Every structure is written in C-alpha cells, then in structure tokens.
C-alpha cells in the first residue's frame with residue numbers, strides 16, 4: 019500500500035508522503051473502530067439476549083443488524099441538556115477527555131508487522147499512560163455535572179482505576195520481561211510459533227490478572243461501580259444526554275476493543291496462527307492456515323470481546339469493598355509473586371525467553 | 374477448610390461454573406414470541422376490556438341494580454338510573470373509568486343479569502385523556518362488537534363455575 023502511495027506521489031518530498039501515509043492510516047483505524055463499535059453494540063445485545071434465552075434485537079433491518087445505526091441516529095438527534103449549575107467548559111470537555119485517549123492508544127497497536135501508525139520504542143509505556151488518562155474524563159465529568167450521583171460515581175471510578183492500574187502495570191512488567199522489548203511488534207515477534215510458544219502459558223496468572231484489571235479499567239461489568247444503576251442511577255454520566263452520552267458510550271466500547279486486542283497481542287501471540295508450527299499442515303495444501311495474518315488477530319480479539327459480554331451476562335456487580343480487596347489483596351500479590359517466579363524461571367533458563 | 378477455599382478462589386471455579394450456565398443458555402431454544410405477529414393463547418377466563426351486553430332482542434340487560442358499582446374495589450363505576458315510560462328501571466349514565474379499573478372481574482360476578490362482562494380484548498388504546506371514561510354507549514358498542522366471541526368464552530368457562 020505504502021509503495022503504491024509513494025509511486026503515485028513521487029513528486030512530493032518523502033516527508034510529506036510519510037505524513038500523508040500516517041493520516042491515511044489514522045483515518046482507516048478510526049473509521050474501522052467506529053464501525054467496530056457499531057457492530058459491538060449489536061453483538062452485545064444479541065449475545066446477551068441469547069444468554070437470556072431471548073432473540074435480541076431483530077426488528078430494524080435484516081435480523082436487526084441496523085439496530086445500532088438506529089440507536090446512533092436517535093442519540094444524535096436528542097437534545098443536549100447542560101444542567102444549570104454545571105461547569106459548562108468541563109462538562110463539554112470531559113467526554114472528549116475520555117474519547118481522545120481511547121482513540122490515541124490505538125496509535126501503537128500493531129495490526130500486522132507492517133501496519134502500525136507509530137512504531138515507537140516505548141509502546142507499552144505509552145499504552146499504560148493513555149489507558150490511565152481516561153480516568154480524568156470520568157472524574158471531570160462527575161465533578162462538572164454538579165450532581166451527587168455523578169460525583170459519587172466518579173469518586174468510585176478514580177479509586178478503582180488507581181487500584182487496578184497497579185495490577186495491570188505489574189502484569190505488563192511480566193510481559194516486558196518475557197518479550198524483552200517495549201515495542202508491541204517485538205513482543206509479538208518473541209511469541210512466534212504455535213499456541214504453545216505464546217506467553218499465556220508461562221504467564222498464565224498474569225494473563226488472567228491483566229484481563230481482569232482490563233475489565234476494571236474500562237468500567238465494564240462486573241466492575242462498573244462507577245455506573246452502578248441500582249444505587250447511583252448511571253454514575254458519572256447521569257447528567258449527559260444526546261451526543262455527550264454517545265461519546266461516553268463510544269469511548270467505553272473502544273476501550274473494550276483496545277483491552278481485547280492488547281490481551282491478544284501480549285498474551286496470545288497477536289497475528290500468529292493457532293496452527294503455526296504444525297508441519298503436517300505446512301507441507302499439505304493448508305499452509306495458509308499456519309501463516310500469521312490479521313485474521314487471527316481479529317479472531318482472538320473477537321473472542322475476548324465475547325468474554326467481556328459473557329461476563330456481563332453471567333455475574334452480578336461487585337460490592338465496593340469486595341472490588342477493593344480483590345484489587346489490592348488478590349491481584350497485586352499474585353502479579354508480584356508471579357514476577358518473582360518468572361525471575362527464577364529466567365535464571366534457571368526455563369521457558370520461551372531462555373535465550 | 375481454608376485451604377480448600379483458597380484453591381477454589383484461585384482456580385476461579387465458581388466463575389467457570391457461572392460461565393457454563395450462561396453458555397448453555399446461549400445455545401438453548403429461544404422462548405421469545407414475536408408479539409404482534411404471533412400471540413400466546415388466551416384463557417377463556419381472561420379479564421380484558423369491559424363491555425355491556427344485550428338480550429337477543431336488542432334490549433340492554435342492565436337493570437340498574439348498582440351491585441357492580443357497590444362491589445367494585447376501585448370504585449370505577451358510576452351509575453345513574455331513571456324509570457322508563459314502560460315502568461322498567463334503566464340506567465341513563467353508566468361510566469367506567471378505565472384507568473381506575475383493575476380488571477378484577479368482581480362486577481361481572483356480581484351482576485344478576487349478566488349484563489356487564491369482561492371480554493378478552495387487551496390491545497386497546499385511547500388518544501385523549503377523556504376517553505378513559507367509558508360511557509354507556511361505548512360499553513354497549515364493545516359488547517355488540519365482541520358479542521359472539523364473549524358468549525363463546527363464557528360458555529367455555531361455565532363448566533368450571
């Protein structure tokens with residue numbers, strides 16, 4: 019693709035071509051993300067419906083596929099209500115503060131060895147920074163709405179994010195030690211091979227901890243105390259209507275997709291195939307099954323998205339003290355312990371990183 | 374005991390169990406009824422929209438005894454009566470407030486001449502607030518419209534009364 023662009027625009031400076039190429043990539047990723055969210059809303063409602071023995075949305079369009087488009091149009095057409103005593107500036111800013119980091123984090127996510135918007139060296143750190151940045155949007159939204167419920171919701175979100183950020187960071191330390199790089203592309207490269215050479219086996223506890231704290235980070239069920247419909251109405255976004263609410267919604271789903279794609283990249287070998295390394299397949303006509311491709315990444319991501327929704331359909335919400343004790347007393351000790359174990363394995367030359 | 378609990382916690386056994394429950398439901402046959410196109414069967418005893426019935430000769434059954442309005446727990450029925458020229462007592466006003474009515478069916482049971490009945494119509498609506506007051510004419514019209522259906526339902530149910 020890039021070669022095509024280069025030959026087409028050969029009269030321009032290579033710098034300009036790089037810029038255009040980056041903008042092009044950004045546009046593709048953003049549009050794909052928004053389409054993913056549209057799909058995800060439908061997918062979620064359908065899957066939860068099926069898990070409740072219902073059929074889910076099936077009225078708008080064939081099999082209800084246009085349902086989320088109808089929902090979007092409805093949200094866009096609704097009136098934006100700004101409460102009288104709200105802080106107008108922050109009230110309008112905070113949805114964006116949530117959405118922008120959610121989108122910006124995708125800059126370092128590699129979709130294939132070549133397709134990555136910014137292949138920076140500190141990719142993993144950048145991700146950690148941006149995923150925790152989202153909490154500012156939540157806190158400001160709660161504060162600016164000037165409402166008790168919103169404020170309580172954002173306080174909860176802040177405490178929760180701080181607690182789970184640590185567990186998440188430690189889990190990423192484990193990945194960093196195993197992958198030997200902060201670049202996501204190199205982490206995937208370190209996992210090349212079949213199912214058995216991916217990091218999820220040696221780092222299994224970290225894999226689980228990462229995913230759990232990822233759910234907590236995105237404020238998804240069963241950790242959506244910041245929203246807690248039963249006790250604080252809708253939490254931090256209770257005062258938002260119309261497009262403001264839509265942006266919160268969008269950010270939440272983009273974050274969900276981000277956590278899913280990161281879990282697949284960090285622990286399940288990214289674009290590596292499930293069947294890689296099976297010589298029987300490689301020699302026969304099925305070699306396309308063993309080759310790394312975007313398809314595998316999407317498949318793994320879809321699986322994790324399904325787990326997100328599956329969790330929501332299966333479990334009740336955590337109580338606040340349970341949430342805190344899970345974060346501080348269970349997840350963080352487990353990660354620290356496993357990093358110790360990993361050190362021992364490293365020294366003893368057991369595992370995939372014994373180079 | 375504590376160790377067993379610890380193992381239970383660490384292996385996330387309970388979570389996996391929960392997951393399996395919902396996964397089973399995922400593949401189960403769905404129970405949704407596509408309502409406006411498909412309808413669930415109704416019992417002949419179903420208590421829906423109220424109606425006033427007539428005799429076969431077209432004379433209204435109601436004798437203005439006001440038993441129904443006395444028994445109505447929601448006090449939804451308002452009746453005023455007068456003597457007709459032929460000496461019989463009939464209602465001049467028979468209003469039922471459809472918003473007050475709780476569809477208990479007591480009026481139907483109390484009526485000595487089977488005048489007031491509950492049809493099994495449950496899909497009806499009104500566009501103006503005043504229309505919630507079902508006047509005598511409206512009630513009689515409902516009775517005429519669903520006469521055959523209602524009589525048939527009452528016959529089916531009479532075996533159990």
Ligand code: SF4
Pocket residue numbers: 441444445446447448449450469473474475476477478479480481
């Ligand atoms: S059904 Fe019950 S509530 Fe309704 S009018 Fe008859 S007695 Fe009153």
Ligand code: SF4
Pocket residue numbers: 434435436437438439440441442452480483484485486487488489
């Ligand atoms: S409807 Fe029946 S119970 Fe009510 S006033 Fe008329 S005859 Fe009496």
